[in-house]
Amino acid sequence: MTRSSADGSGAQGAETPSILTKAFDLLHAFNPHERVMTLSELSRASGLPKSTVHRLLARLVDLGAVEHHRSGYKIGVGLLQLGASTPAGYMRDLAMPYLANLHRWTGQTVAFAVLREFDVVYLEKLAPTDSPSSIAQVGSRLPANCTAIGKILLAHENLDDLADFLPSPMPGMTPQSVTDVATLVDQLRTARGEGVARETDEAQLGLSCVATGLVMNGFAIGAVSVGFPTGTAMPAQLESALRDTASKVVKDVEAGLAKGRGHWFPREI
Structure with a gap:
């Protein structure tokens, strides 16, 4: 089945990770030892290019999934609400x-x-x-x-x-x-x-x-x-x-x- 190009995946199958997959890869880069991370650190930890991380972070911040921190970014408390539900x-x-x-x-x-x-x-x-x-x-x-x-x-x-x-x-x-x-x-x-x-x-x-x-x-x-x-x-x-x-x-x-x-x-x- 052909996937829509809007999600960033390939025309056939799943050769290219979707934008949702990339967003979760980015969220999973956070961990109990690295609760606040810079854009560069998130790029290295997630394996995603800095340009992709920058775009994803902007959208995740808008959604409340990620929050700004004075030295970088942190998981948003909005995700805590979802987990508690x-x-x-x-x-x-x-x-x-x-x-x-x-x-x-x-x-x-x-x-x-x-x-x-x-x-x-x-x-x-x-x-x-x-x-x-x-x-x-x-x-x-x-x-x-x-x-x-x-x-x-x-x-x-x-x-x-x-x-x-x-x-x-x-x-x-x-x-x-x-x-x-x-x-x-x-x-x-x-x-x-x-x-x-x-x-x-x-x-x-x-x-x-x-x-x-x-x-x-x-x-x-x-x-x-x-x-x-x-x-x-x-x-x-x-x-x-x-x-x-x-x-x-x-x-x-x-x-x-x-x-x-x-x-x-x-x-x-």
Whole structure:
């Protein structure tokens, strides 16, 4: 099918990226480490010519997706409004009081995430001020097989079919990461049976994590985890506290869906 030349793509197929693709490439150049960037930095990070970046920035500023900063450009708060309008954002809002309680009780890092394909996407993270630097930040997307929170989400997929769809080998983040599909599926079966997943040094050396899922109709719509420095003695009631937190969030989500929002979540929820 021929595409309109107005979007900047080629006449046949997708040989040339569309203007929308280029705009998203530019937006993705921003990251938690580079929150304010100059035109030249954005050009290098996105791989787009400066002239293209200049035109895109002007339009994105008009739309509120990007804002001027005295030393360059930054993501606009208008995108925060869009992100907060997702069903996942609604679930995160309901979860916040329970996540905060778990964070206060453990004194450790509490995270909340969802599964997207074979990656876990972090919606919230509450960390103590003296916690070690972590690669998992709000908005981060990490391989699910490397994280406890990702494993518990995968554990509630169809495990009989999952091995046929997972990339083999799976991506690794440390020497401890489980990249063998058969080994991972065995771990997922155990996690599903126990209701919790664990990992030690698999996403980041020196950090461990325990997670449980928010299960509705047999499907994990999200998950909560507690992360801590490897070797830290954690309370014996940690797994119970995780399950209790997840149960309370699920109860609130179910109550919200009963008010005409049942189509917001998958798997007939």
